[in-house]
Amino acid sequence: MCGIVGYLGKRNAADVIMDGLAKLEYRGYDSAGIAVLSDKKLDIRKHSGKLAVLAEDLAKDRMEGNLGIGHTRWATHGEPTDVNSHPHFNKDKSIAIVHNGIIENYMELREELVEDGVEFLTQTDSESIAHLVDKYYEGNLLDAVKKTLNRLRGAYALGVIAKDSPNELVAVRKDCPLVAGVGNGELIVASDVTAILSYTKDVYYLDNGEIIHAKDGKIKIYDFEGNEVQKETVHLEMDLETASKGGYDYFMSKEVHEQPAVIKETLERRINDEGTIVLDSINITKEELEKINRIYIVACGTAYHAGLLGKHAIEQFVKVPVIADIASEFRYADPIIDENSLVILVSQSGETADTLSVLREAKKKGARVLSVTNVVGSSIARESDDVFYTWAGPEISVASTKAYTTQIVSLYMIALDFAIKKGSISRAYYDHVLGKMLELPSQVKEVLKGEQQCKSVAEKLYQSASAFYLGRGIDCSLAMEGALKLKEISYIHAEAFAAGELKHGTIALIEKNTPVIAIATQEKLFEKIVSNMQEVRARGAYVISIAEKHNTSVENTADDVIYIPNTDDILAPILAVVPMQLIAYYASILKGCDVDKPRNLAKSVTVE
Ligand code: F6R
Numbered sequence: 001m002c003g004i005v006g007y008l009g010k011r012n013a014a015d016v017i018m019d020g021l022a023k024l025e026y027r028g029y030d031s032a033g034i035a036v037l038s039d040k041k042l043d044i045r046k047h048s049g050k051l052a053v054l055a056e057d058l059a060k061d062r063m064e065g066n067l068g069i070g071h072t073r074w075a076t077h078g079e080p081t082d083v084n085s086h087p088h089f090n091k092d093k094s095i096a097i098v099h100n101g102i103i104e105n106y107m108e109l110r111e112e113l114v115e116d117g118v119e120f121l122t123q124t125d126s127e128s129i130a131h132l133v134d135k136y137y138e139g140n141l142l143d144a145v146k147k148t149l150n151r152l153r154g155a156y157a158l159g160v161i162a163k164d165s166p167n168e169l170v171a172v173r174k175d176c177p178l179v180a181g182v183g184n185g186e187l188i189v190a191s192d193v194t195a196i197l198s199y200t201k202d203v204y205y206l207d208n209g210e211i212i213h214a215k216d217g218k219i220k221i222y223d224f225e226g227n228e229v230q231k232e233t234v235h236l237e238m239d240l241e242t243a244s245k246g247g248y249d250y251f252m253s254k255e256v257h258e259q260p261a262v263i264k265e266t267l268e269r270r271i272n273d274e275g276t277i278v279l280d281s282i283n284i285t286k287e288e289l290e291k292i293n294r295i296y297i298v299a300c301g302t303a304y305h306a307g308l309l310g311k312h313a314i315e316q317f318v319k320v321p322v323i324a325d326i327a328s329e330f331r332y333a334d335p336i337i338d339e340n341s342l343v344i345l346v347s348q349s350g351e352t353a354d355t356l357s358v359l360r361e362a363k364k365k366g367a368r369v370l371s372v373t374n375v376v377g378s379s380i381a382r383e384s385d386d387v388f389y390t391w392a393g394p395e396i397s398v399a400s401t402k403a404y405t406t407q408i409v410s411l412y413m414i415a416l417d418f419a420i421k422k423g424s425i426s427r428a429y430y431d432h433v434l435g436k437m438l439e440l441p442s443q444v445k446e447v448l449k450g451e452q453q454c455k456s457v458a459e460k461l462y463q464s465a466s467a468f469y470l471g472r473g474i475d476c477s478l479a480m481e482g483a484l485k486l487k488e489i490s491y492i493h494a495e496a497f498a499a500g501e502l503k504h505g506t507i508a509l510i511e512k513n514t515p516v517i518a519i520a521t522q523e524k525l526f527e528k529i530v531s532n533m534q535e536v537r538a539r540g541a542y543v544i545s546i547a548e549k550h551n552t553s554v555e556n557t558a559d560d561v562i563y564i565p566n567t568d569d570i571l572a573p574i575l576a577v578v579p580m581q582l583i584a585y586y587a588s589i590l591k592g593c594d595v596d597k598p599r600n601l602a603k604s605v606t607v608e
Contacts, residue, residue, distance in 0.1 A: 002086075002100035003029065004178070005195050006069040006159035008169040008214050009186025013037075013068035014058060016188060020195030021051055021070050023244075025394060029072035030080035030376055034058075035087040035096035035161065036068035042096050042163050046085035050376060067166060069159040071098035077106070078123030088127040090134035091118065094163040095141075097133065099126040100191060101156035101176040109151060125154075133160060142213050142222075145170045149211075149224055159189060168215040173206040180204040180212045180219075182233055187214040197240045202233040244396075250595040252397035252489070256581050257448060259402050262392045263574070264441040266406045269391060270413055271438075275431065277417045282370060282386040284342075286421045292342045292368075296335065297324040298358045299346035300605065302400040302484060303407060307346045308477035309573055310372075310411030316570065317419035317433075327354035331361060339366040346411070347371065348395055348403035349604040350378020359383055372410045374403050388414060397596045398603050399489050401581050404481060405444070405574050412437065412570070436568050440575070443565040447578045450562060454579050457544050457560055458586030461515040466493035468509070468516045468536075469580075472500060472529050475519040478573040482517055482580035489598045490587035499532035512540035517580065520547040520554055521564065521572035533557045544583075546576045 003024030007013040013036050021032060032054045033046025043063050047053040051072065071086035078084040087096040103109070106125035113131045114120070120127055129148060136147035141162045155175035162168065171178060171189040181188040181196035181203045188196050189212060193203060204221065206212060210229060211222045221229040236243075248254035272278050295314055297307035304326050311322040325333070327345075331354060337343065343362040347355045350373035359380055362369050371384035374392050381387045390406035416433060419425040461467055467486060469479035479496035486494040497506055499518070510516070516536045520529045526547075534557055537543050545558035548566045555561050564575040588595045 002074050003072040003191040003195070004069065004098045004100050004157055004159050004189070005071075005191075006098070006161070006169050006171055006189040007186070008067045008167065009183060009188070010066060011186065011199075012064065013066050014063035016199060017068050017070035018051070018055060018058065019198065020188070020190050021072050023194040024072055024191055025051060029074050031073045031075070031082070031085035032071065033073070033085040033087055034063065034068060034070040035089070036063040036065040037161060037163060037166055038063055038065035040163065040166075042089065042093050042161070044087055044089060044093065044096060046082055046087065048080045048082050048085060067161055067169060069096060069098045069161055069169075071100075076102060077125040084122045084124050086126060088122065088124065088130040090130045095130055095133050095137065096161055097126070097130045098159045099129055099156055101174075102154045103128060103152055103156065104154035105152070129158065137162065139164070141165050141168055142170055142211070142215075145172065145211065146224065146226055149174075157191065165215070167217075168213075170211060170213050172211045174208050178206050180206060182219060185217060187212070187219055193236065194240060194243045197236065197238070197243055201236040203236060204231055204233055250397065250585075252399055252401060252585055252595050255395055255397055255402045256578065256585065258393065259405050259578065260441040260445045260448070262402050262406050263409055263444060265391045266409045267413070267437060267440075271434070275434065277413050277434070279388065279414065279417050282388060282414070282417075284368070284370075284386065284418075288368075289418055289422050291340050292320060293340045295320055295322045295342045295344060296330070296337070296362075297322060297344045297346065297411075298327050298330045298355065300327050300352050300354055302404045302481060303346040303348060303352075303355075305477060305481040305484065306404050306407035306411065307344070308480070309408050309474055310344065310346070310415065312474050312477070313412045313415040313570060314418070317415045317425050318422060319424045327352065327358045331357045337362055337365040337367045341367040343367045343369045344411070344414070345369060345371045345380055345384065346373075346407050347378075347380050348374045348390075348392075348400055348407070350375040350380040351604050352380075353605060356380055356383070370414070372407055372414070374406070396603075398598055398601050399485055399584070405577065408574055409437065409440070433568065433570070436571055439567065440571065443567060443575055444578060446565050447575050450579065451582055453560075453562060454582035455586045457562070458583050458590060460542065460560075461583070462490065462492070462587040462590040464492060464513070464515050466495070466509070466514070468506070468514065469494060469496040469519070470499040470502065470516060470529065470532055470536075471496070471519040472498065472525040473522045474570065474573055475522055475525070475529070475576070478519055478576055479517070481577055482519070485581055485584035486587060488601060489584050489595055490591050490593060491599070492587060499529050502532060502535065507535065507539065510536050510539040510541050514541045516541040516543050517583070518543055518545045518558065519576055520545050520551065521576050522569050524569075526551060530554065530557050546579055548572065
């Protein structure tokens with residue numbers, strides 16, 4: 001989602017704005033730009049890609065001035081190109097605006113403005129705002145903005161500056177976030193307080209339909225009718241780190257709770273009005289797809305676990321054999337790759353050394369490389385032939401949570417898209433699965449309501465020396481992720497097993513009170529896993545089962561049951577992983593571990 005920052009005061013506006021935009025990077029973006037009033041001119045720089053590209057431009061040619069606006073853009077109308085990036089400006093570059101949100105009536109505004117003689121430079125809905133402010137500007141910027149607001153339909157947060165008015169900043173909030181920080185003779189407006197806190201802790205929380213106006217040292221707030229609104233500033237006690245955690249104790253907790261929103265983002269960004277997935281950054285044609293006779297999914301750790309589920313989905317929908325492998329093994333295994341192979345890499349950071357080396361090797365051998373990654377402009381994204389961004393937002397906690405669920409959703413969307421293109425599934429089945437996927441955000445929310453139960457399960461197992469995770473079918477791949485979460489943040493030894501494999505050795509480890517988490521979401525394997533639960537329970541295990549809520553008979557065999565909403569078997573892991581993330585989280589807290597920064601681990605593994 002776009003982020004905006006505006007500054008008027010005594011500091012270098014570009015420094016404050018760039019720092020603020022960096023704090024807003026977590027919102028996800030694909031281009032960035034800034035306008036600063038410098039030497040009686042609006043100096044406007046904008047670039048697609050990461051903020052670093054814009055920072056490089058500014059490092060070469062510094063922007064001087066005390067008034068400016070900046071923006072990180074998350075493309076909706078028009079491609080993420082330099083020209084479509086914000087700030088947008090009027091014909092003589094005397095007015096600049098930044099906008100977060102969507103202007104619903106932009107087509108009709110555009111037509112009207114074109115009739116007035118305006119030449120549009122971009123495909124964005126936002127550019128109209130700059131031209132409208134220009135149209136109404138008669139020496140009073142605030143009046144021109146107010147008149148413009150009367151013409152806009154939709155959601156917006158805006159920042160507006162004009163060349164003729166060096167001491168004036170106007171910002172508006174309607175259905176998009178905007179906070180205003182007030183320092184010593186300065187105003188900073190931003191999409192959230194993290195961009196403000198380094199400069200001031202006194203903020204106005206603007207309500208919808210409010211305009212904040214700073215001019216010649218005075219700051220006033222108005223409603224859209226022009227009436228002055230009396231508002232008190234709030235003094236924030238929180239520091240930057242607390243603010244970035246959004247009120248949660250740890251980033252991991254925040255990120256677990258963000259899953260409904262980010263899964264929604266991953267899905268809705270790619271589904272058009274006809275209910276069809278549009279993978280605009282993957283350019284594999286039907287003919288090319290037909291030539292692919294083998295797919296590899298390669299990744300490390302949690303991303304590999306997501307890849308295992310991707311394998312199931314692709315084989316089930318696309319009917320092409322898929323080999324899922326760990327990057328550190330695959331890179332030395334001399335795999336059979338040729339121009340008819342597709343290599344899918346999964347990586348949250350897009351920088352993992354082993355995964356990157358697989359990418360380079362696969363390309364050398366002529367394979368097409370598609371990456372599923374979270375970080376725009378990362379090395380893996382840049383070097384791949386096709387990229388699918390997960391849009392999970394920054395994941396700070398070392399233990400991966402929201403990246404994992406969005407990786408699975410991404411791989412499933414790719415599988416569905418390939419399958420419908422190839423004709424290996426019917427449109428009715430495609431619509432059915434996609435429909436069920438769209439229910440996931442609200443279903444994950446429902447699972448999160450069971451947080452207290454997960455905490456009490458953690459209370460029962462956190463003192464154990466080891467725990468076992470069992471599953472059958474795709475629940476087995478999910479068990480691997482559950483075990484990894486527990487071991488990496490609580491340091492409890494945890495192992496995942498295919499439940500049917502237990503009696504071939506591992507069951508010897510089960511003794512009184514050994515915690516066994518048995519995942520039982522696969523309908524056709526339900527009775528089988530229940531038998532395995534009986535086997536371990538008979539040997540004294542403390543059995544915690546995760547099952548769909550219609551399968552209440554599981555209560556006869558488990559000591560605790562965590563229910564998830566009913567869904568299709570292939571989608572159940574996306575719900576069932578959430579309680580396992582929470583159990584690991586609470587076990588870590590109970591053991592006094594550093595939840596977000598577990599020992600010996602780094603967030604991005606850029607060495608072999
Ligand atoms: C575990 C975890 C790691 C990563 C792995 C790959 O919670 O985060 O196992 O999944 O290091 O990292 P990326 O996805 O950045 O390639």
